Amino acid sequence: MEKIQTVGKYLIEVWKASGMDMSRVKFLWSSEEISRRPEEYWGQFMDIARRTTLARVKKCCQIMGRKEDALTAAQILYPLMQCTDVFFLKADICQLGVDQRKVNMLARDYCDAAGRKLKPVILSHHMLYGLKQGQAKMSKSDPDSAIFMEDSVEDVARKLQNAYCPSESSGGSPATGDEESMSLVE
Template sequence: MTIDEKIKLIKEVGEEIITDADLKTLLESGEDLIAYDGFEPSGQIHIAQGILKAINVNKMTKAGIKFKMFVADWHAYANNKMGGDLDKIKTVGKYFIEVWKACGMDLTNVEFVWASDLVKDPDYWKLVLQVGKSNALKRFVRTAEMMGRDESLDKLTGAHVIYSCMQVADIFTLGAKITQLGMDQRKVNMLAREVGPQLGFWKPV
């Protein structure tokens, strides 16, 4: 598959690519590329999360990209999903994985990574703090839209601010050069592009 063919296939997945030039540079580099998508286990899976996600991941792996599906169980806990019951959240996460298998997701180049495994590493929390120190509180409040929250200090908890820092840290901890996330998470992706080079990392596409 040529570079242009890979780009065309990837564009079928992404509503917006920041930037086309950066994506082409990554593909031309010849390095093994990792893309990721994160999901909060939060109840019954709907068709876009199930069938469409399997289709999109298969397109990415067909383009030669390794895909990491990030089970954001701790993030769901911070966002009070499943009543804030971490055990229930983990059960739902396992259910999501089985649904994707049943939907035909090709797991040859797919890895499922749990947030509960990342948080065991002190270096992960060091990076979370580095991200938190990179900007003023106001900037992190603006990323709260990714959690479906009103951008108001009156409605945000400290956990929501930590959530934003964690998601940026997730990208670099997972080694993801490509973030295949929803448009509702655009702000945190832009934050990652900004702070990545400051912390010795890259600008994720």
């Protein structure tokens, strides 16, 4: 839990550095909200779980890169908990990577099953290509395959100079695939 909050605090600093108006933002820590209202959280969780088939949950587990026959109980519960967060935290907009689409759709499917007319709005973003050949997405485990907010100008320049960029437009290049999704600020 401590690691999650450390990453969350880091992201808050990234948003501040990006110019986000913090006077209009309220950050919630799910763990604190669940501790304050456990009956509400687990009641919502159980309602989602009883209206969702195991086969439907397993479809969401593929986002974690797990083979269906090797799933632990925790890995099966996790998508249900992600879905519960949407409703428990009263999120109007679910902003996650496209790799999380199945969990977002689980939340919308739950609305149908529960007779909820107002469904969460899903805002998905694609994964940024890795800077090295054959990488489907940037990876924090390989610092030279990604550009980080705290990278120096020199690091960004070096990484872009060494980025994979085929001469013909073959797709899958970090240099040509993300220009509409990126903002470079000097």
